[in-house]
Amino acid sequence: MLPVVSHATGVYVYDQEGLEYLDGCSGAINVNLGHSVPEVTSRMHEQIDRACYAYRTQFRSQPLMRLTELLVELAPGDLKHVEYCNSGSEAIEMALRLATLIHARAYRPFKCTVLTEEPSYHGMTAGALGASGHPLRRRHLTPLLANQATVSRVRPKHGSLRAGVHDWEAAIERIGPANLSAVLIEPVGGASSGAVPTAPETLRRLRELADQHQFLLIADEVMSGLGRTGRWFGCEHAGITPDVIVLGKGISAGFAPIAALLASDKVADAAGQPLGTVLFGHTMAGTPLSAAAGLAVVEYLKAHDVPAHAAEAGERLHELLQGLRQRHRVISDVRGVGMQMALGLHSDASRFPGTSLDLVEAARREGLLLYPSGVTPALESVMVAPPLVSTDAELDELAVRLDRALTRLSPAAPVADASQLLSSGC
Numbered sequence: 001m002l003p004v005v006s007h008a009t010g011v012y013v014y015d016q017e018g019l020e021y022l023d024g025c026s027g028a029i030n031v032n033l034g035h036s037v038p039e040v041t042s043r044m045h046e047q048i049d050r051a052c053y054a055y056r057t058q059f060r061s062q063p064l065m066r067l068t069e070l071l072v073e074l075a076p077g078d079l080k081h082v083e084y085c086n087s088g089s090e091a092i093e094m095a096l097r098l099a100t101l102i103h104a105r106a107y108r109p110f111k112c113t114v115l116t117e118e119p120s121y122h123g124m125t126a127g128a129l130g131a132s133g134h135p136l137r138r139r140h141l142t143p144l145l146a147n148q149a150t151v152s153r154v155r156p157k158h159g160s161l162r163a164g165v166h167d168w169e170a171a172i173e174r175i176g177p178a179n180l181s182a183v184l185i186e187p188v189g190g191a192s193s194g195a196v197p198t199a200p201e202t203l204r205r206l207r208e209l210a211d212q213h214q215f216l217l218i219a220d221e222v223m224s225g226l227g228r229t230g231r232w233f234g235c236e237h238a239g240i241t242p243d244v245i246v247l248g249k250g251i252s253a254g255f256a257p258i259a260a261l262l263a264s265d266k267v268a269d270a271a272g273q274p275l276g277t278v279l280f281g282h283t284m285a286g287t288p289l290s291a292a293a294g295l296a297v298v299e300y301l302k303a304h305d306v307p308a309h310a311a312e313a314g315e316r317l318h319e320l321l322q323g324l325r326q327r328h329r330v331i332s333d334v335r336g337v338g339m340q341m342a343l344g345l346h347s348d349a350s351r352f353p354g355t356s357l358d359l360v361e362a363a364r365r366e367g368l369l370l371y372p373s374g375v376t377p378a379l380e381s382v383m384v385a386p387p388l389v390s391t392d393a394e395l396d397e398l399a400v401r402l403d404r405a406l407t408r409l410s411p412a413a414p415v416a417d418a419s420q421l422l423s424s425g426c
Helices: 038-050 062-074 088-105 126-130 165-175 200-213 234-238 265-271 288-303 306-327 356-365 392-409 419-424
Strands: 005-009 012-015 020-023 079-085 113-117 151-154 180-185 216-220 244-247 259-264 331-337 340-345 371-373 381-384
Touching: 020 392, 038 288, 062 079, 062 259, 062 288, 079 088, 079 265, 088 126, 088 180, 088 216, 088 244, 088 259, 088 265, 113 165, 151 165, 165 180, 165 200, 180 200, 200 216, 200 234, 259 265, 288 306, 306 331, 306 340, 306 392, 306 419, 356 371, 356 381, 356 392, 392 419
Parallel strands: 113 151, 113 180, 180 216, 216 244
Antiparallel strands: 005 012, 012 020, 079 259, 244 259, 331 340, 340 381, 371 381
């Protein structure tokens, strides 16, 4: 039975029994600033006393207008058009609708296939789930998903964890460029792959092909966006600008439901009218309270240069995890970028007598929260993605607790402190 949460502060969560848990996965890889951040919660309290709700077709709000300005300022290229909803899943749905509408308006009715990757995960709403390369989460839901837009998937060649340039090129050729509406891709993988990044050359080639064949390149940055990978956006590691970026967890940081779609000038022009008038809205989309929370989060990220801190902290986290790999044969590899990391696990029972869920439970018993990941035995892993503001001392404590959890599954002499891991990981 799950514990009952009492309170949380910084990187720690406490249950009603008084037990402490170090949040090594930022909740669902979304509590990017840690818990109970006064600079955010105070702004939310102020907004509650003014107005919590105003419907998007009746009013604008100062927090939402300022948030839009900041997102446009931070976004790469000409991604200057922002629409809001409540979650990453909804924002993916919005992106899929937008791609369909763009091609319909341009009299390209046969461009209706969306190409995604397996592994991938794009959300739990019907369209987003239908486009996800996550067989376990689509299981038994085929009747619900059967009427969604045509979806095709590219799979990596044997031995690879993510699809490469040749895999994508072959898939596009198989579909036929004239039939391709959009490519939807995670620049840095999430829980489906265990944080495996897309190779920069793959993203650059997809950008070239999108321009050549007039399909939209949609970057799912729900998890990676706004600093988690050590850059503001995961696609920046490849130096490309997608046609559409989808944001979610990074804006909310766990404080209030909010997500966004950022579209380029080219996409907005192709729509022929303001995006808000052609995309279906949601009752709670961009309410003043959610906007105030999102604005406070993004201002905090910018004022404290959190992406740069995440890049530096990510180097230490990577070194600590490599140290754990040297000590525990159950770990196959260390994956990820910045603070979006994962430990790959051997599926061989002789090396790892359990699953990622067993490791997550062992970690909980050691006062550490982790997130299970991977959709195939080759991708079996746990995500290690603490808040972006984690200190060196907090990362060291995370590693010591994780070492104890791994020792529960595969006995080894426990480390006295994290310095042993840093030295062994070199």
